[in-house]
Amino acid sequence: MTTLRSVIDRESAEYRAAQETMISKLADLDEELAGALAGGGEKKIERHRRRGKLLARERIELLIDEDSAFLELCPLAGYGSDFQVGASVVTGIGVVEGVECMIVANDPTVRGGTSNPWTLRKTLRANDIALQNRLPVIGMVESGGADLPTQKEVFIPGGRMFRDLTRLSAAGIPTIARVFGNSTAGGAYVPGMSDHVVMIENQSKVFLGGPPLVKMATGEESDDESLGGAAMHARQSGLADYYAKDEPDAIRLGRRIVSRLNWRKAGPDPVAEPTPPRFDPDELLGIVPGDLKIPFDPREVIARVVDDSDFDEFKPEYGTSLCTGWARINGYPIGILANAQGVLFSAEAQKATQFIQLANRSNTPLLFLHNTTGYMVGKEYEQNGIIKHGAMMINAVSNSTVPHISILLGASYGAGHYGMCGRAYDPRFLFAWPSAKSAVMGAAQLAGVISMVSNAAAQARGSAVDPDADAAMRAAIENQIEEQSVPAFLSGMLYDDGVIDPRDTRTILGLCLSAIHNAPVEGTTDFGVFRM
The missing domain is CATH 1.20.5 (Single alpha-helices involved in coiled-coils or other helix-helix interfaces)
Known part of the structure; x- marks a missing residue:
C-alpha cells in the first residue's frame, strides 16, 4: 500500500495551538487583502461608478466563464511601501470560453490606474507567467500611464512591458487589449502592440499625447475624441479592431475573440481522474507549529493535497531530512520534494539531485515544499563535502526544464531556499503559507x-x-x-505569487498544473558538471 497514513490528533494541545496560530495569521492576512480589495477608497469608487463604469474585479467576473475560478496573483504587491497594496492592477489566471488566460486589469480608482514601480513589477511577472505557460493575455486597460513622481523607477525598465507583448505575439501566444478608458502616452502602445483591440464608444481614449501636450508641442487645437477616441480609431486610424457600445459589450466581444482563437493545450492531459485526498484539508491549519524550530512531518501535508493520499516515496530510508516521491494532483503526475527535519545534509542533496534527474527523464513536473534552515554547517560536514553536494542539488534545480512549483510552508533559509527552488530559480509559481519565513x-x-x-x-x-x-x-x-x-513583506516585494490559505493548497496546485500544461512539459538530460 502506498496510501499515506496520518497521526494527526485534532484534540492534542500541540495541534490546537498550531491551529489557533494559523487562524490568527489568516485573520491578519485578510486585513491586508481587504486593503487591496478596497482600491482607491469609497469616494474614488463612487466617482468611478457615477461615470457608468465597472470596477476592475467586476470586469474580470463578467469576463471569465460562469462559476469558474480566478487565481489572483500577487494581491499584496506593494505591501510595506508608500503605495496602495495591490499596486493599482489586478492580475491572475481565469478561464474564458474554456481557455485559461492571463488577465491584467488596471484599477483606475487607485491614482487613475497609473503605474508605479510595483505595478510594473507585478505586470512583468504576469507576462513571465504567460510566456512560460503559454497563456493568452487579456489586458483590461484603463490607465493614466506612468505615476510621474516615480518615473525614474518606471520609465526605463517599463519598456520591457511592450517588448513582452511583442514577444508573446511572436511566440504565437495571443494578446488582447480591451480599452475601458485612458490608455495614454506610453500606455498607448499596449493596444498598439496587441494582436486584438476592443475600444468603447465615447469611453476609450488612446493617444501618445493628449490635447494639452499637443497644444504645447505643435500649437494644434484638438479634443479627446478626434485625437484618440474609439470612433476615430475604429474608422480612421484602424487601431481598433472592434467597436463596443459599452463595457458589457466590450467584455462580450473579448469573449468572442477568445472563442475564435482555436486554442489548444500543447501539454499532456491528466493521466487519471482526480480523486480527493482521504484526509480533511481543514486539518492543514494545525500541522505547522507556531514556533518553526519545532519540526513537523511534511507527509501530513502531502496526505491532504495529493490524489487519494497516494504517495510513492523515493529513498525513504536515505537522506531522511528530505522526503521525495511521486503522486498525482487533479490527475496530473507530480514529483514532490519536501523538507522533513529542516536541515539538508549531503545525503539529502544527493538524493534530491537523483530525484530531479529522474523527474526530467519522465517529463514530470516538480513540487517543492519548503521547511529548511539550509545546508548543514560544521567541520565534519565541510570535510565530508557539504559544499559540493549542495552545489550538486542547486545545479540540478537550476538546469531542470520540467515545470517547478514552490510552496513555502515554514522556514526557507540560506542556500536551502535556493536548493528548494526559491524565486531566483524561476519556479512557474511560488506561494507561501502564512506560517512561512524566508531570509539568509x-x-x-x-x-x-x-x-x-x-x-x-x-x-x-x-x-x-x-x-x-x-x-x-x-x-x-x-x-x-x-x-x-514574514510572508506579507516578502509577498509585497513580489518574492512570491501570493500568500495562501493552507486549506486552498490542493485547489491552487490543481489550477497551476492545469495552466502549466498549456505548454509542452519536457525534461532534459543536460546538466552542468556534477562535482562528485
Whole structure:
C-alpha cells in the first residue's frame, strides 16, 4: 500500500495551538487583502461608478466563464511601501470560453490606474507567467500611464512591458487589449502592440499625447475624441479592431475573440481522474507549529493535497531530512520534494539531485515544499563535502526544464531556499503559507553572527564590549529580520505569487498544473558538471 497514513490528533494541545496560530495569521492576512480589495477608497469608487463604469474585479467576473475560478496573483504587491497594496492592477489566471488566460486589469480608482514601480513589477511577472505557460493575455486597460513622481523607477525598465507583448505575439501566444478608458502616452502602445483591440464608444481614449501636450508641442487645437477616441480609431486610424457600445459589450466581444482563437493545450492531459485526498484539508491549519524550530512531518501535508493520499516515496530510508516521491494532483503526475527535519545534509542533496534527474527523464513536473534552515554547517560536514553536494542539488534545480512549483510552508533559509527552488530559480509559481519565513538565516542566528563579528572587531581595536549595547543591537536586528522575513513583506516585494490559505493548497496546485500544461512539459538530460 502506498496510501499515506496520518497521526494527526485534532484534540492534542500541540495541534490546537498550531491551529489557533494559523487562524490568527489568516485573520491578519485578510486585513491586508481587504486593503487591496478596497482600491482607491469609497469616494474614488463612487466617482468611478457615477461615470457608468465597472470596477476592475467586476470586469474580470463578467469576463471569465460562469462559476469558474480566478487565481489572483500577487494581491499584496506593494505591501510595506508608500503605495496602495495591490499596486493599482489586478492580475491572475481565469478561464474564458474554456481557455485559461492571463488577465491584467488596471484599477483606475487607485491614482487613475497609473503605474508605479510595483505595478510594473507585478505586470512583468504576469507576462513571465504567460510566456512560460503559454497563456493568452487579456489586458483590461484603463490607465493614466506612468505615476510621474516615480518615473525614474518606471520609465526605463517599463519598456520591457511592450517588448513582452511583442514577444508573446511572436511566440504565437495571443494578446488582447480591451480599452475601458485612458490608455495614454506610453500606455498607448499596449493596444498598439496587441494582436486584438476592443475600444468603447465615447469611453476609450488612446493617444501618445493628449490635447494639452499637443497644444504645447505643435500649437494644434484638438479634443479627446478626434485625437484618440474609439470612433476615430475604429474608422480612421484602424487601431481598433472592434467597436463596443459599452463595457458589457466590450467584455462580450473579448469573449468572442477568445472563442475564435482555436486554442489548444500543447501539454499532456491528466493521466487519471482526480480523486480527493482521504484526509480533511481543514486539518492543514494545525500541522505547522507556531514556533518553526519545532519540526513537523511534511507527509501530513502531502496526505491532504495529493490524489487519494497516494504517495510513492523515493529513498525513504536515505537522506531522511528530505522526503521525495511521486503522486498525482487533479490527475496530473507530480514529483514532490519536501523538507522533513529542516536541515539538508549531503545525503539529502544527493538524493534530491537523483530525484530531479529522474523527474526530467519522465517529463514530470516538480513540487517543492519548503521547511529548511539550509545546508548543514560544521567541520565534519565541510570535510565530508557539504559544499559540493549542495552545489550538486542547486545545479540540478537550476538546469531542470520540467515545470517547478514552490510552496513555502515554514522556514526557507540560506542556500536551502535556493536548493528548494526559491524565486531566483524561476519556479512557474511560488506561494507561501502564512506560517512561512524566508531570509539568509534565522533572525536569532543572524543577530548572533553580527554580534560576534562586531565584538571581535571591537576587541581587535582594543575597545571594551558593552553588554547592554550588544544586547540592544541584537534585539533590534532580530526585530528587523523578523519583520522582513514574514510572508506579507516578502509577498509585497513580489518574492512570491501570493500568500495562501493552507486549506486552498490542493485547489491552487490543481489550477497551476492545469495552466502549466498549456505548454509542452519536457525534461532534459543536460546538466552542468556534477562535482562528485
